[in-house]
Amino acid sequence: MSVLTFGQAINAGLRKAMDQDPKVVLMGEDIGKLGGVFRITDGLQKDFGAHRVIDTPLAEAGILGTAVGLAYRGYRPVVEIQFDGFVYPAFDQIVCQVAKLHYRTRGAVSMPLTIRVPFGGGIGSPEHHSESPEAYFTHTSGLRVISVSNPQDAYTMIQQAIASNDPVVFFEPKRRYHTKGEVDEEAELSTALPMGRARVAVEGTDATLVTYGPLVPTALDAATAALDDGVSLEVIDLRSLSPLDYEPLVASVRKTGRLVIAHEAAQSGGLGAEIAAGITERCFEYLEAPPIRVTGFDIPYPPSKLETHHLPDLDRILDGVDHVLGRPYAFRAQEAGA
Amino acid sequence: MSVLTFGQAINAGLRKAMDQDPKVVLMGEDIGKLGGVFRITDGLQKDFGAHRVIDTPLAEAGILGTAVGLAYRGYRPVVEIQFDGFVYPAFDQIVCQVAKLHYRTRGAVSMPLTIRVPFGGGIGSPEHHSESPEAYFTHTSGLRVISVSNPQDAYTMIQQAIASNDPVVFFEPKRRYHTKGEVDEEAELSTALPMGRARVAVEGTDATLVTYGPLVPTALDAATAALDDGVSLEVIDLRSLSPLDYEPLVASVRKTGRLVIAHEAAQSGGLGAEIAAGITERCFEYLEAPPIRVTGFDIPYPPSKLETHHLPDLDRILDGVDHVLGRPYAFRAQEAGA
């Protein structure tokens, strides 16, 4: 066990994947000497050479398109998109090529790309630096989509993503890069929870709170706060956004009868809609209340001084829990009373 | 009243908008002399000149990006994307610029663009020619999204879209371009149903069937078929995909207690998820069964010989109705029995 930051854990996972498979190459802007603007690839170019840690020209379609060509040649490119908001120039290559080539060629061509995207808000950045574009990708057939929430998963799942023969969009909650946690660097990858599976992070009985990536720590805090108020929340960390792992979700909602979904992305058409719809289909008779979504608003990401008014925080999540429990403002009354 | 095909109706609407406002300019590939690959802009360059009906170089980001600049200069560009599958190279300009500039500039800059996208399948086309990308846009704050289903709406709503000071992505169901219908070309635009409103196309009492664009005619057929079997379907044509017009939807589901949503796009993260979630939130106590989605599968659009196995058709929609009514295969038994 070592204690690593989130960022270090991804770095270590990348290093291990590169050690084990010479076909793994990293590509991106500023990932070489600089080690990326978040330093996630720190030291890797020095150790593996500029052939395997490739600083590319400043063009995202170019990065993804050449990664497709490298995959045709048998490589496993790991692409870094510098910030979430810069993935869109590459959208065409991702949606029309990366996602479809395996299907299009009836399995002859594999696209084992990993597309790393530091995402989400909360770091006081300028515009286009705090986006949560995951729903664009979860709606894209042919992709797998992951979002990690802690150093251990970051370490393990980046390796699983690279090992996957399917393309994986790998969302890293950038505001958690400095979070520390224990990481077992020795454990066999084969013994880890598979990449497509969700995890029950906290068990509980009164309501189910499901989220992923940056809001998982917030959800854990919410569970603690709720417990103080006598409410037992079950927290599920989705980990895989496509496919969704309904098994633990369904089990949980059948138990609690109540569901709160939280994400930073805009509500309309966000992942929360799919989960609410999917759970309603699967657990209709068990639901005591409609699933509630606590999400970013249907606005472009706001200026940083206003971002706390867009991002779901502890209070808004507890408010959602209140509502799904049919006792609006109970938590707040408690706070105020205290 | 004139009888026009769907395509002719859009052409007539474009012509009227251009007649009334000299700032309206059309841009796209092959829209000039050729009149577009679907002939929607037929004759317009001849009548309005190459300055107002602009054949552009072959680059979709270029088209959208220059349209943004024209909007800065006070123009109202109407962009044609040749086929749904070719909108992705322009995705960055649409998502990061078109959708955000009004917000970014605190209202100083308007983006009154109309982005026309012939969309959907069913015409036996090669790959990338049958996509249903609407959910990417309905999840994008700052855009309005429309899908028309009949010549009258096509005629009216293309004018409303052009008149809108917000950017509108205007989805035209290409397999319905040759459908004929009555169009009142004289009616005042101001008296028409506003662009953001849905319409109850058929009234009914047993279940609500909501859809948009290419599947509206199929839904109407389904209502007829269901009625033969004693089932009264209420069919709602959404017309506006963003925002969704919940008023008639909620009224309908409170009446019927049952909801079927149909679209061609992949199910996961499709518009059906948002509608199912939104209706469950609003009508939970009225629902007799979970909303059911009859949609394309989570696959890249398949080769044309297989497209009938991907596209929701009359049978699959009736199957959905069966399920939401809790009587699986009832329609089929009837057919078989007949």
Next chain:
Amino acid sequence: MDIELLSLITEEGRRVPNEILDPWVTDVDTGQLADLYQDMVVIRRIDAEATALQRQGELALWPPLLGQEAAQIGSGRALRADDFVFSSYREHGVAYCRGVGLDDLVRVWRGNTFSGWNPFAVNMAVPQVIIGAQTLHATGYALGIQHDGADAAAIAYFGDGATSQGDVNEAMVFAASFQAPVIFFCQNNHWAISEPVGLQAHAPLAGRAAGFGIPALRVDGNDVLAVLAATRIALDRARAGGGPSYIEAVTYRMGPHTTADDPTRYRDANELEDWAAKDPIDRVAALLESEGMLTPELQAEVAAAADAAAQGLRAGCLGLHDPVPMDVFTHVYAAPHSELDRQRASYEGYLASFEAVGSEGNS
């Protein structure tokens, strides 16, 4: 920017010297020229047969190459088996050179599949519909070749219209930056559907390359020998570590954009006539004739090959099996995907329910 148009065979079929190209085709004797002639005749016949199949409803669509035979055969025949081709949708001639089967040529256009062949069997990717996207794939593949220390090359085919796309320009940036062994082969057939090349560019397309630091040649694309030579030059540069090259083959799309297109709506009959006089096959025939090689035997042989190809294509096309319904779910992912599996199972049940209910109803 004035860029010379290089050629070796004039419109009239005269062999003319060219100091840049000549050294690269010294090995091409009249026998080999006859082979190139045959290739062009055969692929034109295949193209015509496919067009006919479309007219007869056997193909959903076909993008004819009529007029571009020299550009495609000249370049296609210059390639080695271990080179890798990334083409657009019109390069049937190149596919033919790669050894793609006749039925495989039309599989996609019949609507059966999106993939006519296994790319690795012939080292040619499946045709690209998204204009320009394949140029980046070729560049990436070339990067891989470079990393592997191999001496193969990648070649990207694209049209005059494609030169406007960001992807194509980014491909040149990446290729130049990494000195990747890739050839940008632009068939300037003068039209992008209804848009004349002058709408994309007022200057010769070959001129784009220099600014990116990529050497370019502009050749008569209806001159099979000139195209062969230019491609060999570029390949040699790639193999020697000299990085990318750009070739503009100036040719003409004599047919419609696809069988769904009606070019009379947007272009002059005169233009077509002018280009008919520059036909790529006629001029080689004339050259062979002048060298006494266009014997009745050769003509019979070529005609027989073309007939056989046409028959093979038709038989292959008609013999294609329709895909089965459950194919829609196959190969979306390389590994199981829980949501898709659920949808597959549900649809399987749905299809089965018809049979079940049907047999009930019949009983």
Next chain:
Amino acid sequence: MDIELLSLITEEGRRVPNEILDPWVTDVDTGQLADLYQDMVVIRRIDAEATALQRQGELALWPPLLGQEAAQIGSGRALRADDFVFSSYREHGVAYCRGVGLDDLVRVWRGNTFSGWNPFAVNMAVPQVIIGAQTLHATGYALGIQHDGADAAAIAYFGDGATSQGDVNEAMVFAASFQAPVIFFCQNNHWAISEPVGLQAHAPLAGRAAGFGIPALRVDGNDVLAVLAATRIALDRARAGGGPSYIEAVTYRMGPHTTADDPTRYRDANELEDWAAKDPIDRVAALLESEGMLTPELQAEVAAAADAAAQGLRAGCLGLHDPVPMDVFTHVYAAPHSELDRQRASYEGYLASFEAVGSEGNS
């Protein structure tokens, strides 16, 4: 491709003749040169003050222009009020020339808003963060100018890194195709964050333009007079219906990419020293000096202006009002939007509920 680097003032501050540029600055006397000098000193001071404000936590981020004063002031001062600027995030000097207020310069970087100013008040779009996107906007705006029959021009500022983006290349295609009155002004400051310009291109960036059919000039970007002249040439061409132009201003980013960046991780101190010797302000000072113009009065005046600007900036920055919470919902759409209105109302209720409950609790 060899492209001459044009200049009028040497690194040492000597005025040298140049037959291309000279005719365009005959009107610039030493008085005007002193004005340009003052502009550069002032903007450098503004830049330093903003950097300080960031260090003090008053700004979230700041992208310094240090070293690029001549490129920005020289071009910015060439523009007319009815020209329209589309810039990236680093063109504070250009914004200053456009008359943007000091508080407005930092509004965005304090995190208060995404828009420092009303674009139509100063005919300058809000800074663009998406690399290269603004070049297309400038081209479209220029198309609009052309349609209007006006004689204004649009100018797009972008960096060396941006030249790799598809958008920038597509902008050149569109501009050339329509002969739009737009200027592509590339500040080649040698770095794109940690990537040296050599990674984007092995050849001079100005060389890109010719292939698109766009005339280009490559000027010493640290020579304010040369930049002024080059921009005037391009503007004159635009106004006369001569279409687009491309200017590469060769300069150097002497500071970090932004205040969040640490350039010592990726670049040599030597390089910085070499460029310090080419400082754009020093050389004008030397020239003024040699002409006897750098009087104590002038120096005092310039220093006072710089001080005033710095104070104004600081006061303006600290005086900015924080946005109010409900601003997050404002101006997403020009007309009401039912779903957003619902969310706004709900959040309003949510915020109010704290007060309600809070006052309850307190009562």
